[in-house]
Amino acid sequence: MEKQKRIFLSSPTMNGHEMEYIQEAFDTKWVAPLGKNVDEFENELAAYVGSKHAAALSAGTAALHLAVKLAGIGPGDVVLSSSLTFAATCNPVTYEGGKLVFIDAEKDTWNMSPEALEEGFRKYPETKAVLLAHLYGTPAKMDEIMGICEKHGVPLIEDAAEALGSTYKGRGCGTFGKYGIFSFNGNKIITTSGGGMLVSDSEKDIIKARFWATQAREAARHYEHKEIGYNYRMSNIVAGIGRGQLLTLDEYKEKKQKIYQRYQSAFADVPEIRMNPLNLDGEANNWLSCITLEPDCIKRGITPLTIMETLEKENIESRPIWKPMELQPVFSDNDFIQVESNNGKSIGADIFDRGVCLPSDIKNTDEEMERVIQLVKTLFR
Numbered sequence: 001m002e003k004q005k006r007i008f009l010s011s012p013t014m015n016g017h018e019m020e021y022i023q024e025a026f027d028t029k030w031v032a033p034l035g036k037n038v039d040e041f042e043n044e045l046a047a048y049v050g051s052k053h054a055a056a057l058s059a060g061t062a063a064l065h066l067a068v069k070l071a072g073i074g075p076g077d078v079v080l081s082s083s084l085t086f087a088a089t090c091n092p093v094t095y096e097g098g099k100l101v102f103i104d105a106e107k108d109t110w111n112m113s114p115e116a117l118e119e120g121f122r123k124y125p126e127t128k129a130v131l132l133a134h135l136y137g138t139p140a141k142m143d144e145i146m147g148i149c150e151k152h153g154v155p156l157i158e159d160a161a162e163a164l165g166s167t168y169k170g171r172g173c174g175t176f177g178k179y180g181i182f183s184f185n186g187n188k189i190i191t192t193s194g195g196g197m198l199v200s201d202s203e204k205d206i207i208k209a210r211f212w213a214t215q216a217r218e219a220a221r222h223y224e225h226k227e228i229g230y231n232y233r234m235s236n237i238v239a240g241i242g243r244g245q246l247l248t249l250d251e252y253k254e255k256k257q258k259i260y261q262r263y264q265s266a267f268a269d270v271p272e273i274r275m276n277p278l279n280l281d282g283e284a285n286n287w288l289s290c291i292t293l294e295p296d297c298i299k300r301g302i303t304p305l306t307i308m309e310t311l312e313k314e315n316i317e318s319r320p321i322w323k324p325m326e327l328q329p330v331f332s333d334n335d336f337i338q339v340e341s342n343n344g345k346s347i348g349a350d351i352f353d354r355g356v357c358l359p360s361d362i363k364n365t366d367e368e369m370e371r372v373i374q375l376v377k378t379l380f381r
Contacts, residue, residue: 007316007368008361010187010288015248021240033214035236041243042197048246049164049172051180051199053206056234056242057213060161060183060196065092066209066232067157067179067198068129073098077128080120082112082159083325083336084348085133089159090325093131101127102325104338105348109279111140113339113347114148120337121152130156134163134173135322136290136357137189137256139282142168142176155179161196164189165253168282174199189252189287190245192238253285255362259369260286263358266373270380272297276355290321291376292354295343302379304356310375311359321355324348 021037030036038056046054057063073079075097081090083102093100103120106113112132121127130149134140149156156177160166163173164182174180180199184192198209211217216229234242260275267273276290293302304320311318326336327349342350359372 004315005368007359007364007372009317009319009357010360011363012186012191012193013252013362015244017247018241018244021243022237025236025240030236033233033235035239037236037239037243038234041234041239041246044243044246045182045197046199048249049174049180049182049199051172051175052201053199053203055198055206055209055213056239057196057198057209057232058234059194059232060159060181060185061088061092062213062230062232063181063183063196063198064089064157064159065095065230066212067181068092068096068098069212070179070200070205070209071129071155071157073128078124078126079129079131080117080124080127080337081131081325082133082135083346084110084135084322084351085159085325086161086322087325087328087330088161089133090131098128100325100331100334102331102334102336104336104340104346105135105324105351106141107342107347108277109138109140110135110276110351111138112145114141114144115339116337117145117148119339121148123335123337125152127152127154130154131159132156132177133159133161134166136276137163137166137285137287138276139163139166139168139173139279139284141279141281143281146176149177157181161185161188162287163285165249165285166283168279173282178202179205184242184245189256189285190242190249192234192242192245195234195238195242252362256286256360257284259360259362259364260284260289262369263289263291263373266377267291270377272302272380273376286360288357288360290355290357292351293356295354297380298354304354306379307356307376310379311372314371314375316359316372316375318359319357321352321357323352327352
């Protein structure tokens with residue numbers, strides 16, 4: 001029997017415009033980590049999200065690392081970080097020797113709990129920075145988070161790797177904090193195959209980030225270095241892909257939102273299933289559509305793994321919710337702050353145990369979406 005066509009979680013979608021910018025780079029022989037595409041991608045991305053300045057870099061993780069350095073994080077400095085996120089959010093703090101303290105999520109948006117954050121400041125008044133991730137493209141409770149950071153005089157670093165195009169009260173995610181970052185990894189809403197962007201309203205800080213990203217080479221005829229630098233700059237070819245992708249970001253976002261709405265409508269008559277919550281004060285890009293299963297359903301033997309294995313048998317990709325950082329072996333010695341629990345666990349751990357990310361690829365057809373939906377619903381009949 002012939003295997004069914006693969007249905008992906010979220011794969012790259014090319015629109016054809018990318019080649020125009022790539023070809024220009026080849027024609028002008030600007031294929032290095034500088035050139036018109038790099039400059040213009042920075043300008044266009046900054047303008048789109050509503051930031052004054054941007055630095056195009058080799059990865060979202062590189063952008064986070066430079067944001068951590070700009071925030072002045074050094075050995076022993078405490079950073080309060082989202083726990084329910086991908087490890088790349090917080091790993092750069094360890095590069096600089098910082099001390100990570102993880103903050104639990106809240107139920108309303110699955111993002112950092114403002115109440116737990118306040119408790120984190122109570123326990124660690126010496127905190128140097130807050131690192132917040134907008135999970136799966138849903139904006140966090142930014143009024144509360146910003147209010148807490150401002151009260152304590154601490155800068156916010158926003159990991160908006162999953163939230164390009166998402167807004168909170170009309171303002172782009174990634175522009176609330178002192179520094180914001182975006183990722184253009186292959187599965188993100190737009191891609192450059194690999195790459196990231198650091199944004200800030202501080203021109204001085206962005207200039208410094210570009211300096212560090214090009215091996216911290218001083219302005220001398222010879223190669224002079226007074227600081228440790230990195231090979232973090234985005235290439236002109238990769239930036240050309242990004243410029244082409246950015247032209248259809250709004251279209252891609254609308255398609256992602258329709259996927260979420262399709263699942264929401266389809267599962268409305270399945271009481272055991274809940275969609276990932278959205279922030280009513282914002283607009284999510286719905287990068288990935290997720291579900292959680294009710295505890296009674298799991299007790300009956302229908303688990304996230306059941307769903308993932310059922311889909312995989314039909315050549316359909318899905319995946320677990322991010323495993324929270326407080327459960328990761330590498331961070332077993334780090335402190336974790338929670339102020340509430342659900343089903344006897346932290347909020348993040350409970351979401352992880354009961355959640356699944358469903359196929360959210362904008363190229364999936366109506367028929368393919370229906371296959372996914374019916375396979376999941378069959379488990380509950």
